[in-house]
Amino acid sequence: MAPQVEDRRRVASRLSVLQYVITVLFSILAVSFWVLQVVEHAKFEEMAENNHQRTLPLRAPRGLMLDRNGKILVDNRGSYSISIVREHTKDLDRTIHMLAAVLGLDEATVRAIVDRHRREPTYRPITVVQDATLAQVAAVKARRLDFELPDIVVEQVPTRQYPETMAAHLFGYVGEVNDAQVASADAGELKSGDIVGQAGVEKVYNAYLMGEDGAKRVVVNSVGREIRTLEEDEPTEGKRLQLTIDYDVQRAIEEGFDQLGFNGAAVVLDPHDGEVLGFTSRPAYDPNAFASGLDRDTWASLTGDEDLPLSDRAIQGRYSPGSTFKMAVATAALQEGVITPDFKVHCTGGATFYGRPFKCWKKGGHGTVDLRHAIEQSCNVYFYTIGNMTGIDKIHKWATLLGLGEKSGIDLPNELQGIVPSPEWKQARFKEKWYAGETVSVSIGQGSVSVTPVSMAVYAATLANGGTRVRPHLLKAVDDGGGWKAVPTPPPLSRAPLDPEKLQAIRDGLYLVVNGAGTGHNAILKGYDVSGKTGTAQVISNQGKERAGKTEKDLRDNGWFVFFAPRDNPVIAGVVLLEHGVHGSNAALVAHHVMETYFAKKEGRPLPPKPEFKANLVP
Amino acid sequence: MFERRLYYHIDWALVIAILALCALGVTMIYSTTSDPTRGISRMYITQLYAIVIGLGAMLVMMTFDYRTFTDKSHLIYIGLCALLIYVLFLGQVQMGARRWIPLRAFNLQPSEFAKVGVALVLAKFYGENRGTPSWTDLAIGFVLTCIPLGLIAKEPDLGTAVTLVPVFLAVAYLAGMRMRILGMMFLALLLAAPIAWKFALKDYQKSRISTFLDPSQDAKGAGYQQIQARITVGSGGLSGKGFKQGTQGQLRFLPVAHNDFIFSVLAEEQGFAGVLVALGLYLFVILRALEAARLSKDRMGSYLVLGVLASFTFQVIYNVTMSAGLAPVKGLTLPLMSYGGSSMIATLAGFGLVLNVRMRRFTN
Numbered sequence: 001m002a003p004q005v006e007d008r009r010r011v012a013s014r015l016s017v018l019q020y021v022i023t024v025l026f027s028i029l030a031v032s033f034w035v036l037q038v039v040e041h042a043k044f045e046e047m048a049e050n051n052h053q054r055t056l057p058l059r060a061p062r063g064l065m066l067d068r069n070g071k072i073l074v075d076n077r078g079s080y081s082i083s084i085v086r087e088h089t090k091d092l093d094r095t096i097h098m099l100a101a102v103l104g105l106d107e108a109t110v111r112a113i114v115d116r117h118r119r120e121p122t123y124r125p126i127t128v129v130q131d132a133t134l135a136q137v138a139a140v141k142a143r144r145l146d147f148e149l150p151d152i153v154v155e156q157v158p159t160r161q162y163p164e165t166m167a168a169h170l171f172g173y174v175g176e177v178n179d180a181q182v183a184s185a186d187a188g189e190l191k192s193g194d195i196v197g198q199a200g201v202e203k204v205y206n207a208y209l210m211g212e213d214g215a216k217r218v219v220v221n222s223v224g225r226e227i228r229t230l231e232e233d234e235p236t237e238g239k240r241l242q243l244t245i246d247y248d249v250q251r252a253i254e255e256g257f258d259q260l261g262f263n264g265a266a267v268v269l270d271p272h273d274g275e276v277l278g279f280t281s282r283p284a285y286d287p288n289a290f291a292s293g294l295d296r297d298t299w300a301s302l303t304g305d306e307d308l309p310l311s312d313r314a315i316q317g318r319y320s321p322g323s324t325f326k327m328a329v330a331t332a333a334l335q336e337g338v339i340t341p342d343f344k345v346h347c348t349g350g351a352t353f354y355g356r357p358f359k360c361w362k363k364g365g366h367g368t369v370d371l372r373h374a375i376e377q378s379c380n381v382y383f384y385t386i387g388n389m390t391g392i393d394k395i396h397k398w399a400t401l402l403g404l405g406e407k408s409g410i411d412l413p414n415e416l417q418g419i420v421p422s423p424e425w426k427q428a429r430f431k432e433k434w435y436a437g438e439t440v441s442v443s444i445g446q447g448s449v450s451v452t453p454v455s456m457a458v459y460a461a462t463l464a465n466g467g468t469r470v471r472p473h474l475l476k477a478v479d480d481g482g483g484w485k486a487v488p489t490p491p492p493l494s495r496a497p498l499d500p501e502k503l504q505a506i507r508d509g510l511y512l513v514v515n516g517a518g519t520g521h522n523a524i525l526k527g528y529d530v531s532g533k534t535g536t537a538q539v540i541s542n543q544g545k546e547r548a549g550k551t552e553k554d555l556r557d558n559g560w561f562v563f564f565a566p567r568d569n570p571v572i573a574g575v576v577l578l579e580h581g582v583h584g585s586n587a588a589l590v591a592h593h594v595m596e597t598y599f600a601k602k603e604g605r606p607l608p609p610k611p612e613f614k615a616n617l618v619p
Numbered sequence: 620m621f622e623r624r625l626y627y628h629i630d631w632a633l634v635i636a637i638l639a640l641c642a643l644g645v646t647m648i649y650s651t652t653s654d655p656t657r658g659i660s661r662m663y664i665t666q667l668y669a670i671v672i673g674l675g676a677m678l679v680m681m682t683f684d685y686r687t688f689t690d691k692s693h694l695i696y697i698g699l700c701a702l703l704i705y706v707l708f709l710g711q712v713q714m715g716a717r718r719w720i721p722l723r724a725f726n727l728q729p730s731e732f733a734k735v736g737v738a739l740v741l742a743k744f745y746g747e748n749r750g751t752p753s754w755t756d757l758a759i760g761f762v763l764t765c766i767p768l769g770l771i772a773k774e775p776d777l778g779t780a781v782t783l784v785p786v787f788l789a790v791a792y793l794a795g796m797r798m799r800i801l802g803m804m805f806l807a808l809l810l811a812a813p814i815a816w817k818f819a820l821k822d823y824q825k826s827r828i829s830t831f832l833d834p835s836q837d838a839k840g841a842g843y844q845q846i847q848a849r850i851t852v853g854s855g856g857l858s859g860k861g862f863k864q865g866t867q868g869q870l871r872f873l874p875v876a877h878n879d880f881i882f883s884v885l886a887e888e889q890g891f892a893g894v895l896v897a898l899g900l901y902l903f904v905i906l907r908a909l910e911a912a913r914l915s916k917d918r919m920g921s922y923l924v925l926g927v928l929a930s931f932t933f934q935v936i937y938n939v940t941m942s943a944g945l946a947p948v949k950g951l952t953l954p955l956m957s958y959g960g961s962s963m964i965a966t967l968a969g970f971g972l973v974l975n976v977r978m979r980r981f982t983n
Contacts, residue, residue: 006750007918008918011793011913014792015793015912015925019909022902022906022909025936026936029936029940030895033886034891036849037853037856037886037891037894038857038891048850048872049854049866051867052870052872221870221871221872227870
C-alpha cells in the first residue's frame with residue numbers, strides 16, 4: 001500500500017502546484033489586459049481611430065469667369081485624380097511599381113512625383129495623375145478591390161476647363177502651387193497640393209477664384225472601403241468673376257488671327273473707362289493642358305519654342321511703333337504751339353537733317369501737305385520736320401501723357417514698360433548724349449522707341465476720349481455668393497490737357513487714313529467713321545535686310561493698326577499688331593472684323609460670319 | 620451504466636460555467652459575423668448546433684464509467700490515428716492544409732479529437748503503472764504522443780499538434796516524472812530550437828515568430844495582425860465600445876475575428892470588465908476541473924482529467940495571450956468560445972470525461 005499512498009500524496013501536491021501556477025498565469029494575463037486596456041487605452045484608442053477613420057479632402061471648385069454679358073468663359077468639369085496616401089502604404093516601392101503598371105505610366109515618373117512630396121505628412125495624398133482617364137480609374141478600382149492597392153485614392157475633383165481656346169494669356173492657367181508660393185503666402189492660406197492661378201487673371205484674382213476646400217470624415221473598413229460618413233464640411237466654391245471681355249469681340253479677334261496666321265497681339269478697349277473688350281496674344285497655348293497637370297514634354301515644348309507661346313505679347317512684347325507714333329509727335333507739336341494744323345511741309349521723297357539724308361516711304365514725295373494729309377498719307381518728311389522743330393523733350397512729354405512708354409496698369413501680371421526715349425533716358429541707359437538727329441528718327445516711330453501693344457491700345461483710347469489716360473482693366477463684378485457686386489472703375493492714370501480743336505485735326509487725319517486716300521482702307525465700315533492709323537515697323541534696317549536676303553520670314557516688317565470708332569464720340573478703341581505682318585493694312589483687316597462684330601452686336605444685328613480675308617504680303 | 624444517484628454528483632457549477640462561456644462565444648460570433656454590409660451570416664446558428672451536439676457528446680462521455688473508455692483507449696487511439704492518416708491523404712484542403720473530413724453538416728477535424736484520445740491512452744498507460752515512471756515508460760508515453768502529433772503537424776497544423784505536448788507533460792508530471800527529467804527535457808527543447816528553426820519550420824512560421832519579436836519590422840505584413848490585436852484590445856478600454864460597436868473587429872482590421880481572435884473582440888466590445896468575467900470563468904473551469912482530478916477515486920481518473928485539461932488550459936492561455944498581441948499569431952482557437960464545430964464537440968466531450976471522473980468518485 002505504501003506506493004499507492006505515496007502516489008496519492010504526490011498527485012495531491014503536484015495538483016496544488018498546478019493550481020498555483022495556473023492562478024498566477026491568469027493573474028498575469030489579467031494584469032496585461034489591465035495595462036493595455038486601462039493604462040494605455042488612450043494611445044490604442046487613437047490608433048483604432050486612425051485605422052477606421054479617414055479625412056478626405058473635398059476640393060472646392062474655382063470660381064467661374066463670365067464675359068460682360070454673362071456668358072461662361074471659364075468653368076470646371078468633374079475629373080478624377082489618382083493619389084497615393086502613404087499612411088496606408090505597406091511597401092512604397094511595390095505600390096509605385098504596381099501603380100505605374102496599372103496606369104500605364106513610366107515608373108521613374110511616378111517615383112519622381114512621390115519624391116517631390118516625400119517630406120510632407122503621410123496622410124496627405126500625393127496626386128500622381130491629375131486628370132485620369134476612365135480606363136485608368138477603372139484599372140485602379142479593380143486593383144483596390146483585390147486589396148492590392150489599398151493606399152491608392154481615386155478622388156473626384158473639379159478641374160479647370162476653358163471651353164474655347166481663346167484669350168489664353170488673359171485667362172492664364174492654373175497649376176499646383178509651388179514651394180516658393182506656399183512659403184510666401186500668409187500662413188495657412190496655401191498648402192502644398194493646392195491648385196492656384198499661375199498666370200493671367202487666374203493668378204491676379206486667385207484669392208477670389210480659389211474656393212475653400214472642404215473635408216469629409218468617413219469610416220472605412222480594413223480594405224479602405226467607405227462604410228459611412230461621419231461628418232462633412234462642404235467645400236466653398238470660389239467667387240465668380242465677371243470680366244469686361246465681350247465674348248463675341250474676343251472671338252472676332254481670334255478669328256482674325258486664325259485667318260491670317262500671324263503671331264502678334266490685339267487689345268480692344270472701351271475708351272471711356274478702359275474696360276478691356278478683347279485681348280489676345282499669339283501664338284497661344286491651351287490652358288486646358290495645364291489644368292490637368294502638364295507633363296514634362298509639353299512643358300518643354302512650350303518653354304523651348306522659339307515663338308515663345310508662354311509670353312504675353314500684349315503686355316510683354318515691345319515693338320517699334322513705326323508710323324503709329326506720328327500722332328504723338330503731332331500732339332506734341334500742336335499742344336506746344338510749334339505748329340498749327342495748317343502748317344505745311346513740301347515733301348520731295350526725302351529730306352536732309354544734320355547732314356544726314358532721311359527718306360520718305362513714297363519715292364516721288366507727297367508734294368505740299370498739311371497735318372491732316374500728312375497723317376492721312378503718313379508722310380515721313382512732314383513728321384521729320386515737325387519732330388525736329390518740337391524737340392525730343394516735348395515729344396517725350398506728350399507721348400507719355402498719351403500712355404506710351406508707360407505701363408498701362410492693366411490687371412495682369414508681369415507687364416513690361418515700353419520706351420519713349422529722352423536725353424535723360426539715354427544718359428541713364430547708355431551714359432551718352434542725345435543727338436538731335438535721333439529726334440528725327442523718333443519722329444516717325446523708329447529709333448529707340450518701343451511700345452507694348454497694350455500701351456498702344458491706351459494711346460488709341462486717349463486720342464479717342466479726348467486725353468484721359470484710362471487704365472485698362474478686366475474685372476467688372478464679383479459674385480461672392482450673395483449676388484454680383486460691381487468692381488469700381490480704376491481712376492484714370494493721367495489727363496492730358498488737349499485742345500479739342502487741335503485734337504480734332506489729328507482725328508480728321510485718322511479718319512482720312514481709313515476713309516480717304518490713306519493706308520487703312522481695309523478697316524472701312526460704312527456709317528461708323530472708323531479712324532485709325534497703320535504702322536509698318538522695320539524689324540531690321542534696310543541695309544541689313546539686303547545683306548540677309550529677302551526670303552527670311554523673320555525679317556518681314558511688323559504691321560500695326562491702331563483704331564477707334566466712330567470718329568466723334570468713339571465707343572471702341574484698340575490696336576492690332578501682326579508680327580512680320582508685312583504691312584499695317586493687314587492688321588486693319590482684323591480690326592475691321594472686330595469692329596464689324598462689335599457694332600453688329602451692339603445694334604442687335606446678326607454677327608458677321610467668320611472672315612475669309614487674306615493678308616497682302618507684297619511689301 | 621448511469622445510476623440515478625450519480626445524477627446528484629454531477630458538478631453543476633462546472634457545467635454552468637462551461638455553458639456561460641459557450642453563450643459568451645455565441646454572442647461574440649453573432650456580433651462579428653452579422654455585419655449587414657456583408658449579409659447576415661448564420662455562423663452563430665451553426666455554433667449553436669455544435670454546442671447541442673457537443674452537449675450530447677458530453678452526456679455520452681458521462682453515461683459510461685470512464686474506465687470503460689480507458690479500457691478501450693487503445694482502440695480509440697488506433698481509430699483516431701487511422702482517421703488522421705485518412706485526412707492526410709483524402710482530407711479536404713482549405714487554406715493550404717488538409718485538416719478536414721467533409722461531412723454533411725460541417726467538416727470534421729479529427730485533430731481536435733486526438734487530444735481526448737491521447738489523454739485517454741496516456742491516462743490508461745500511466746494509470747496502470749505504479750510509482751515514478753521509468754525512462755521506458757516516459758519514452759513509450761512520448762512515442763504515443765508523437766505519432767498523432769507528427770500526423771497533425773504534417774497536415775500542416777502545427778498549432779493543434781503542439782497542444783498534445785502539454786497533455787503528455789501534464790500526465791507524466793502527475794504520474795511522478797522527476798523534476799530533473801522535466802528540466803532536462805526543457806533544456807533539450809531549448810537546444811533543439813535553433814535546429815528546428817533551420818530545418819523544421821516553414822517560412823510563414825518563421826516570419827510569424829520573428830515578427831513577434833519585433834512587430835514593427837513588418838507592420839503591414841506578418842506583424843499586422845499582432846499590432847491590430849493590440850489596438851483592438853487596448854481601444855476597448857475599461858467598459859468596451861458596446862455590443863457590435865467595435866470598429867476593429869466589425870470593420871475587419873482584425874482578421875478571423877470570430878475565430879482565432881474572438882477574445883480580442885470581446886475585449887474591444889466589452890472592455891476590461893468583459894475580459895475579467897471571461898478570464899474568471901475560464902479560471903473557475905480549470906480550477907474546478909483540477910478539483911475533480913484531486914477528488915478522483917483512482918490515479919487513472921486524475922490523469923485522465925489532467926490530460927483533458929492540459930491541452931484546454933494551454934490553448935486558453937496561449938490564445939488569450941495572442942489575442943492581446945502578446946504572443947506570435949498562431950492558428951490556435953479559444954476553446955468553448957471560438958467558432959468551430961469539431962473543437963466545440965471535442966472540448967465538451969472532454970469535459971464530459973472530467974464530469975464523469977468527479978461524479979464517480981464514490982463508485983467502485
